[in-house]
Amino acid sequence: MEARIFFWEMMTQPGIPTLVHVAKLAGVSENTVSRVIRNKGAIAEVTRERVLAAIQTLGYVPNRAAGSLASSGSMLIGVLLPSLSNVVFPELLEGIHAALRQTSYQAMVGVTDYDEAQEEQILSSLLAWRPVAVITAGFDHTAKTRMMLDTSSLRVAEVMDIDGEPIDIAVGLSHRKAGYDTGRFLIERGYRRIGYVGHDWSADRRARHRYEGLRQALTDAGLGLVDEARAEGRSSATAGGEMLSALLRRQPSIDAVAFSNDDMATGGFFHCLSAGIAVRERLALFGFNGLEIGQALPLPLSTVRSNRFLIGKKAVETLLEHRMRPTERLVVDTGYEIVEGATA
Numbered sequence: 471m472e473a474r475i476f477f478w479e480m481m482t483q484p485g486i487p488t489l490v491h492v493a494k495l496a497g498v499s500e501n502t503v504s505r506v507i508r509n510k511g512a513i514a515e516v517t518r519e520r521v522l523a524a525i526q527t528l529g530y531v532p533n534r535a536a537g538s539l540a541s542s543g544s545m546l547i548g549v550l551l552p553s554l555s556n557v558v559f560p561e562l563l564e565g566i567h568a569a570l571r572q573t574s575y576q577a578m579v580g581v582t583d584y585d586e587a588q589e590e591q592i593l594s595s596l597l598a599w600r601p602v603a604v605i606t607a608g609f610d611h612t613a614k615t616r617m618m619l620d621t622s623s624l625r626v627a628e629v630m631d632i633d634g635e636p637i638d639i640a641v642g643l644s645h646r647k648a649g650y651d652t653g654r655f656l657i658e659r660g661y662r663r664i665g666y667v668g669h670d671w672s673a674d675r676r677a678r679h680r681y682e683g684l685r686q687a688l689t690d691a692g693l694g695l696v697d698e699a700r701a702e703g704r705s706s707a708t709a710g711g712e713m714l715s716a717l718l719r720r721q722p723s724i725d726a727v728a729f730s731n732d733d734m735a736t737g738g739f740f741h742c743l744s745a746g747i748a749v750r751e752r753l754a755l756f757g758f759n760g761l762e763i764g765q766a767l768p769l770p771l772s773t774v775r776s777n778r779f780l781i782g783k784k785a786v787e788t789l790l791e792h793r794m795r796p797t798e799r800l801v802v803d804t805g806y807e808i809v810e811g812a813t814a
Contacts (some may be wrong), residue, residue: 495524496517506522507525547577547604549563549566550596550606565785569783575790578601593615603625603790605782609635619637623795625795627639627788628640629781633646638795639799641801642803643804643806649679649680649686654687655756655808656756664727666684666697667738668699668705668729669700669705669706670702674704674730677730699716714738726755729756732773733761734757735758735771736764739769755814757774758773759775760775765809765811777804
């Protein structure tokens with residue numbers, strides 16, 4: 471009888487179902503409904519099932535914003551990524567979601583477009599939702615962003631890079647070491663006239679560090695870069711082909727080229743095909759990232775494979791080990807793998 475009266479009231483007084491409606495239908499208190507939604511506290515299984523059935527029946531959507539702003543019990547983790555069009559970052563996000571899947575936490579994602587000022591603006595808005603943690607890509611932030619992250623009590627993971635001092639934790643790989651190992655790989659293969667093809671570093675500190683590591687490896691071997699060509703914009707296959715063409719016009723005797731990433735190296739590979747340059751026999755090509763497209767080339771690309779999925783997963787797992795920020799900063803090295811491929 472009470473259920474029929476309740477549904478008659480809902481039909482005659484239409485509107486968005488609220489927590490009050492769920493509590494009334496389930497025959498429990500509003501606090502009980504709230505605890506079921508937030509998965510907090512001991513709840514009898516029969517009560518939990520009754521509340522969940524009422525939520526499904528009514529099509530109730532919890533107001534996460536109101537809950538977060540009203541208390542410190544937010545279940546949000548902010549994720550600030552430079553891009554979603556670059557396949558590297560969706561793979562990172564997959565790792566984040568894999569780690570969150572068995573928890574009550576949800577990711578709130580913002581895309582900065584490699585712009586530190588945009589990151590600052592997004593973070594300022596995000597903090598109003600009272601997230602328990604924030605994940606950002608790399609160590610480069612505006613002074614205000616760093617202040618907001620450094621002085622807040624929330625956990626902070628700076629990912630993809632460990633060549634710096636983290637605010638809280640850093641999860642990723644040493645790009646300087648990856649660049650150094652790239653140089654050592656080419657030297658050990660017998661290449662001596664080595665060139666470099668890259669993209670604009672102003673928004674990509676990690677590519678710059680790989681370049682620095684490469685140069686250090688050559689210096690330690692008594693060598694140096696014969697020449698280099700860098701595109702003014704972001705990395706792309708088109709830019710990679712154009713820059714390799716320009717490099718070879720200036721230095722046709724180069725026998726190996728290290729590229730800033732696999733996108734650029736893939737473009738270089740197609741330039742070699744169109745120009746009749748025998749890859750590996752005449753010119754070695756080496757990339758970075760270990761992307762699927764590089765391994766699908768007629769000759770699988772020699773490269774460094776970074777563990778993007780693992781980076782995202784480890785970042786979340788490490789953040790959730792302790793809700794309070796430890797006094798000691800932590801660096802989690804997820805490593806990388808040299809992929810020999812067939813182009814170097």
